[in-house]
Amino acid sequence: MKQEEGHTVFHHALKIVPELCIGCTHCMKACPTQAIRVRNGLAEIFEERCVDCGECYKACPVSAIIVEQDDFEDIFKYTTRVALVPSVLIGQFPSQITTEEIFGSLKKLGFTHIFEIDSVVEKVQEGYHRFREAFEGSKPLISTFCPAIVRLIQVRFPSMVENLIRVKPPSDIAALHFKEELVGKGYAEDEIGMFYVTPCAAKIASIKSPVGEDRSVVNGVINMEFLYNKMLHIILNKEVEAQESETVNLTSKGILWSLTRGESRHQLGRCLAVDGISNVTQFLERLEEEEESNIDFLELRACDESCAGGVLISGNRFLTVERLNGRAKKLPAIVSIDNTGTSRGYNHNAYDLQPIAPRSMMVLDRDRSLALEKMKKIDELLKVLPGIDCAACGSPTCRSLAEDIVQDRAALSWCVFLQELYLRKGKITLDEADRINATIWGKDRDYRSQSK
Amino acid sequence: MLQTYKVTGGDFVNAGKASSSVKGILKQLNVLAGLIKRVVVALYEAEVNVAAHAYSGNILVEIESDQVRIRVTDSGPGIEDIQMAMKEGFSTASKEVREMGFGAGMGLANIKKNSDTFNITSVPGEGTTVEIINKLTD
Structure with missing residues (x-):
């Protein structure tokens, strides 16, 4: 490109x-x-x-x-080794395994502290409330919980970056809050390593190159799939001494926050939750065409069943949701006594996201008249291309091949149907066709000589 | 660049296809979001008008680097009193159309509001032509 x-x-x-x-x-x-x-x-x-x-x-x-992912051994560069754990990690384990065993296995693996990310959702909630009160743009407000959605809006729906709520997600706020708390208790700041156990790839990317913040407070990310295996092994071998979690503020609201409707059911006005990235795309397309929306709050998640369907979740997403719902029933709806200040208190300076910049990938050319020329050419190309989106040209659809052609990334002869036509008409030779196919499918894939 | 679309009377499901397609094009041409929205809203309202009142309609969209010109021509009952029809809240939409959430009498006024240049001509018993011209630069 x-x-x-x-x-x-x-x-x-x-x-x-x-x-x-x-x-x-x-x-x-x-x-x-x-x-x-x-x-x-x-x-x-x-x-x-x-x-x-x-x-x-x-x-x-x-x-x-x-x-x-970061090397797991990285945690041992620090003397205070903190695991920031989202609820969906717990939701992966069969219900007969207790939370104590789960956290115990993390300690066995070398963590000194375990904090549940979703215990800070009241802070996020407070941030949402403040943002909504000060917001002067047009509705709806869109949650910034899902990092893939934030990026999707940046590249495909640049007009909607204004609607994104500029409050950091629970994982970031939890990292900031618990680090501050540890420092307050006398732990040396540079010896604290904050490690986020993630169910998703977008979260890793957002920690390595954050959107709307300069630098993430998280020192490393741990792939949940990798960790789950290790944890399960320890638990099944009964190597665990049961451990209490460091946090006592997890509520039913918190434990379900990362699931579909976890946020939307707690917001004011007309709230909607959409999960699955193609559903979200479809919905945003529609929203973009509306003159004025009467939706107040939109919870958008890239994965089907939200974080329970994260790419690094090993368990079945529906079972994960079921287990978390089961665990939520045993938790209080609100925290009655909060000694640590975990559940309340929104720190503007630390928890606000900076304005999120659009970075549209739709634009054909910065120069409008060149873009228009390219557009016309795409239209012409689409009349010639077969329109069946077979992807044999190495581009996902006929339209994307047409776009690639006008951007000098591909040629019309890459289309297998047109290539066949060109061969029959003698416009290209068999050797040329082979060279084209090697450009797309590699020179080792010599399908013409294959015989069955 | 010239794009053409068709709208069928009574077909509210597909009314909006043209505005959606034009939106996609304008996005690729790097037009400011606010300007795109004006075009999309005006065109969508025009599409709904054809679906609500006419038998069929043709939409011609001419996109140049600095402006977009839209012409929506329908064959239908036409408008007896254009001045009256332009008034906000005035509607001749049928009960069925209103029950579907359309026909609030804001259509033409809204098209005008979202157009830089707006022209309307109508021959009762034959049909209506709406022309919308919007600048694509600030």
């Missing part, structure tokens, strides 16, 4: 392993922002377009897409 001036490099947590990638088209077709192409027999990601939602990771049949 041509790099524009002033181009910024975005950190992405999703990487393709060339040795494993078989250059099929599954990930490319699953990508909600058309950020993937197949070139030289391998999937390639356009960095500017990727929102780290993880749909490609879910779609890959050979596990060739990996989620980048």
Whole structure:
């Protein structure tokens, strides 16, 4: 992809392993922002377009897409080793395993402190309230809980960045709050390592290159899938001495916050929750066309069943939701006594997000008349292309091939149907066709000589 | 660039297809969000008008680098008194149309509000033509 001036490099947590990638088209077709192409027999990601939602990771049949993570041993660089745990981690374990056993296994693995992220949702709630009171733009307010959604809005719905609530998500607020608390108790600040156990790739990316904040307070991210395995092993081998969680403020509201309707059911006015990135895209398309919306609050989550369906969740998402609902019933709705100040108190300076900048990837060219020329050409190309979106050209749809052609990233002869036509008409030779196919599918995939 | 669309009378499900498509184009042309919204709202209202009142309609959208010109021509009953029809709250929409949440009598006024240049001509018994021209630069 041509790099524009002033181009910024975005950190992405999703990487393709060339040795494993078989250059099929599954990930490319699953990508909600058309950020993937197949070139030289391998999937390639356009960095500017990727929102780290993880749909490609879910779609890959050979596990060739990996989620980048920090080395687990990194935690031992610190003497105070904090695990920031979201509720969905607990929700993965069968219900006969107790919370104490779960946290005990984390201590066994080397953490000195365990904090439940979702115990700070009242702070987030207070932040939402304050933001809503001061907000002068047009409705609805959109939650910034899901990092993939924030990025999706930046690249595909740039007009809606204004609607994003500029309050950090619970994971960030929890990290800030608990670090402050530990420092207050006398722990040396530079010896505290905050590690976030994540169910999603977008969260890793957002910690490595944050949107709306300068630097994340989190020192490292731990892939939940990786950790769950280790934890389960310890628990099943009965190596755990039961441990109390450090936090006593988890409420039923908190434990369900990261699930679908977890936020929306607690907001004022007309509130809606949409999960699944294609559902969200469809909904935002519609919202964009409305003159005035009478929706007050929108909870949008990239994954089906929200964080329970996160790409790094090993368990079944519906069972995870069920278990968390079961655990929520045993918790109080509100915290009656709060000694630590965990549940209340919103710190503006630390918890506010900076304005979120749009970074549209839709624009064909910064120069309007050039963009219009390209648009006309795309229209012409679409009349010639077969319109069946087979993806055999290495682009996900006929339209995206047309866009790639006008942006000098592909040629019309890459379309297998047109190539066939060109061959028959003698416009290109068999050798040329082979070269084109090697550009897309790699030179090792010599399908013409294959015989069964 | 020229785009054409068709609207069928009574088809509210597909009214909005043209405005949605034009929105996609304007986004790719790097038009400011506020200006896109004006075009989309005006065109959507015009589409709904055809669906609500006419038998069928043709939409012609001409996009240039500095402006967009939209012409919506329908064959239908036409408008007897345009001045009256332009008034906010005036509506001749049927009960059925109102029950679907349309026909509040804001349509034409809203199109005008969201257009830089707005023209309307109508021949009773034949049909109505609405022309919308919006600048694409501030």
